[in-house]
Amino acid sequence: MNGFALLLARDLRLALRRPGDAGVAVAFFVVAACLFPFGVGAEPQLLARIAPGVLWAVALLASLLPLERLFLAEAEDGALDRLALSPHGLMSLVLAKACAQGLIVGLPLLIASPLVALLLNMDARGYGALLAALVLGMPTLLLIGTVAAALSTGARRGGMLLALLALPLDLPVLIFGAGAVQAALVGDPVAAYLQVLAGLLLGALVLTPIAGAAALKLALE
Numbered sequence: 001m002n003g004f005a006l007l008l009a010r011d012l013r014l015a016l017r018r019p020g021d022a023g024v025a026v027a028f029f030v031v032a033a034c035l036f037p038f039g040v041g042a043e044p045q046l047l048a049r050i051a052p053g054v055l056w057a058v059a060l061l062a063s064l065l066p067l068e069r070l071f072l073a074e075a076e077d078g079a080l081d082r083l084a085l086s087p088h089g090l091m092s093l094v095l096a097k098a099c100a101q102g103l104i105v106g107l108p109l110l111i112a113s114p115l116v117a118l119l120l121n122m123d124a125r126g127y128g129a130l131l132a133a134l135v136l137g138m139p140t141l142l143l144i145g146t147v148a149a150a151l152s153t154g155a156r157r158g159g160m161l162l163a164l165l166a167l168p169l170d171l172p173v174l175i176f177g178a179g180a181v182q183a184a185l186v187g188d189p190v191a192a193y194l195q196v197l198a199g200l201l202l203g204a205l206v207l208t209p210i211a212g213a214a215a216l217k218l219a220l221e
Helices: 002-017 020-040 044-067 072-077 079-084 089-119 124-151 158-186 191-220
Strands: none
Touching: 002 089, 020 044, 020 089, 044 089, 044 124, 044 158, 072 079, 079 089, 079 191, 089 124, 089 191, 124 158, 124 191, 158 191
């Protein structure tokens, strides 16, 4: 746990030196969502109907933006080789990276989501479900993205590979996250959707550190 805390603190310090990473993700989230009215029309009812899917799709893409270079610093300074020698070093690194991304990227996206929902004319009844679903779903997206980033470490065109690896695995989160908001908008219960998102998060917390560590070991060979 001490190793995990040190790695997390290190990533947060590095993030404070590069605040643009979070800014780019949030800017993409807002700008991409605002482009939809130009493509599908600015009719308020239409925007309100597509808002849940738009919000989740754009949040998913925004969460992938800072991940391409996630392990690059450790690969360049030899930290990956040193951590690979300890039994749980790489697992701690993967979990610390995901937690840091949750604070650096996930939290700003969560804060910006009501504003984007307002711009898309989403009914206020869906705001609570949107925030609850993002609280459960965004960490899962970042955990999956961290594993994809580990698999693409050192690869040419790593950003494209990362997206190809992460997007299919992110689909259940997207489906149930948008479904929770849509259910709230029509007055249906949202508990089942949130329970599925919670289950996906628990599964990701257990499996992604193991998968990420294995991916990093593969990248070192």
